[in-house]
Amino acid sequence: MADLAAALSELSEALGPDAVRTDGEALDRSSHDSWPLSAKLDRLGSHRHRADAVVGVADERGIRAVLSAAARHDVPVTVRALASSVTGQPLPVRGGIVLDLSALPDAYEVDAENLTVSVTAGHNGGALEDALNARGLTLGHSPQSLYRSSVGGWLATLATGQFSSYYGGIEDLVTGYTVTLATGETLRLKASPRAAMGPDLRQLFLGSEGTLGVITSVTLKVFPLPQTRLLQTYELPGVEEGVALLRAQAAAGLRPFLLRLYDPAEARHALQDDTLTAPVLFTGTQGPDAVARAEADVLDALVREHGGRALGPDGAEKWMARRFDFSSVENLLAQDGGYAETIEVAHTWRGVLPLYRALTADLAPLADEVLAHFSHVYTQGTSLYLILRGTAATDEEAVARLERIWETAMRTALAHGAELSHHHGGGLARSPYTRRSLGASHLLLRRLKHALDPNGVLNPGKLGL
Structure with missing residues (x-):
């Protein structure tokens, strides 16, 4: 039987009374994220997904303390960092504790020889990207929420970015990470640069949304900033031709860093032109100058084969400038x-x-x-x-x-x-x-959940668990 009072008493003693909040303001604030439905409920003063307490931690020791106490007293724990989720991952559905990671220190270390960066999981992604850019590097991961999301959140939600056609999703960019289990045990999962000793156990926690463990630190690939980037905007005869083009370039093995096909309804917004009646395609190639130009030429020829015509780089350039605007x-x-x-x-x-x-x-x-x-x-x-x-x-x-x-x-x-x-x-x-x-x-997911979190305290109510 859950004993919330005992768990909070232990945590107040271990982390200090200021770490544990049960006031209405803190509980209301942690009951919403960036999900549009949640935003409308917040306007109505409706807090459907409210915890019993918010516990803030400043290091991995604090995370272990919260998870250990929760496991002993059978109290649900829902992890929250920057709450940029647009589908409700960090919202508690069975009360309990919201584990607030937003106060974790922002720390990172670049390994320039191995082209990796090791970073705390709560680190703001945009701040990290800016710091790497100053050193001539990039993560290659660029979701619209880059400046609102945390590195650990990318792994927990199996995120991808706007340039995935070139760099891949987060599963392609992570080399290792540390995760703390519901029992308070901490594990390091890695493959450098690849490993074939049994199954790739890193995959277990990617996309697990805090239901199997709490990711605390991450090692990601980094890449040199590209020498050249070339952008172009095209108009296509129809959505069917546009999709056929996307398939053709993928089959040809091209790797444009930017590839976005808008149907006519969204094309009017993308180009900010209400007169448009045709789909629009934004493309971008990058790399050493000769490679970027050669790939742009091949892509241009494919577009023309599918009935497209170039409109110039202006549309794609303007989108690049506002791509984080929500x-x-x-x-x-x-x-x-x-x-x-x-x-x-x-x-x-x-x-x-x-x-x-x-x-x-x-x-x-x-x-x-x-x-x-x-x-x-x-x-x-x-x-x-x-x-x-x-x-x-x-x-x-x-x-x-x-x-x-x-x-x-x-x-x-x-x-x-x-x-x-x-x-x-x-x-x-x-x-x-x-x-x-x-x-x-889903049977496999349920069995993993039972093995790693037998009391079911981690983020219940998500992923059909």
Whole structure:
């Protein structure tokens, strides 16, 4: 039986009374993240996902103390760092403790010879990227939330960045990390540069959303800043031709660092031109000058084969300058009745166009605008990113509309056999659909959970657990 009072008493003694907060302000603040539904509930003063206490820690010792006390007293623990999640990963659903990592020190060390950086998990990603840029290096990982998210959060949510076609997702960029288990034990998982001694155990915690352990420090690859970057904007005859082009360049083995195909609805926003009626493609190649130019020429020829025409670099350059700006969604959410949502899924080349047509049609009655783009491309398929914008009569109606949007999108994606998330993770938004999405493999996840967290105290209610 859970004994919250005993756990908090132990933690106050071990970490100091200021580390443990049970006041309403702290509990309310930790009951929301960057999920649009959560933002609307916050405006309404509705705190559906509220902990019983917030415990702040400043080092790994504090993390171990919280997890050990929680395990002894059967108290749920939900990890929170910078709370940039847009699907509800850091929101507690069974009360208990929110383990606040935001006070962990920002520390990093670059290994210039081995081209890695070791960093504390709570470190702001944008601050780290800026520090590396000053040394002529880059992480290669560039999510829209770069300046709002933590390094550990990238691993916990299996994140990817805007330049994934070149650098890959976080699973391709991490070489090792330290994780603390529910029991308080700490493990180091690594492969330098690759290892074949048994299964790659690093994969166990990537995307686990704090349900299996708490990531405390990370070692990532770094790369020299590219000598040359070349940008271009194209107009294409239709979405079908655009998707065919994405597939052709992937099959050809090209590696553009930027590759974003916008359907006509989003193209008008991407180029800030309401007269557009055709899809638009942003491309970018990089590397040694000769390589970047050669790849740009090959890509240009492919675009023309698919009926595209160059519009010049201006559109892509302007997007690069504002690519971290989330204000259009936030401003709409701040209005009475305003709502917006971002949902990303993924499918094979055979399945993605039927999925695109079905999702845009099924979601159209639920929003004033349904925008779509394809922005992470693989040999076998691509991601599909949807942005929905609308205005309801009240915030209460906006909440109901957002809930219907998620239900509709997940139902349609499941019907088409699509991946329910490409890079935002599951969180609360997708947890009800996890078992249907993973199918029989969810049994493996449940067995891992039981082995690593037998009392089920770590972030319950996520990933269908």
